[in-house]
Amino acid sequence: MSNTEIDIEIDVDDPTAPEEGSPAVTSNRSVDIGVSLLLLALAITLGYDNWRTGASWDATGPEPGYFPFYLSVILGGASLYGIVAAVLSRKEAGETFVTRAQLRRVLAVFVPTLLFCIAMQYLGLYVASFLLIAGFMRLVGKIAWWKSLLTAFVFSAVMFVTFDVVFDVIMPKGPLEAMFGY
Known part of the structure; x- marks a missing residue:
């Protein structure tokens, strides 16, 4: 009996790989900017609504909109960062998103x-x-x-x-x- 080694290679296509010849619909940069703008709009809407509800500290403690207001400020800041980062990024300019x-x-x-x-x-x-x-x-x-x-x-x-x-x-x-x- 001899020890024979058999190499079997299974080639599986990547289902997430783009099909050849399929044109790009949008780039990573445009999606990053679009999502960041939507999140910024959400942050502004939530911030305004919570400001109206009461976003300060009174004699009994925080008003109902205090914590949600500051969470929307954080979300707005993160969204602005995302917009600036996407605009200044040069490496993703031509990278296809979908x-x-x-x-x-x-x-x-x-x-x-x-x-x-x-x-x-x-x-x-x-x-x-x-x-x-x-x-x-x-x-x-x-x-x-x-x-x-x-x-x-x-x-x-x-x-x-x-x-x-x-x-x-x-x-x-x-x-x-x-x-x-x-």
């Missing part, structure tokens, strides 16, 4: 999730969950319709029995549940 192909994959999850949140207000949690699960399985996962519908139905039914029947938890309901008296 490509068109990557953005398409993110939107493939974000848009149905947003639609789920809207549909839940009108159709209830269980019907909206059924639609979301069946849609994701079929359209994103490329799973057969019958498997997608069956899985979505079983999951929604188990959720209904668990929350509404067993634990008696009030969940958002729609017209379908109303037809059955729930």
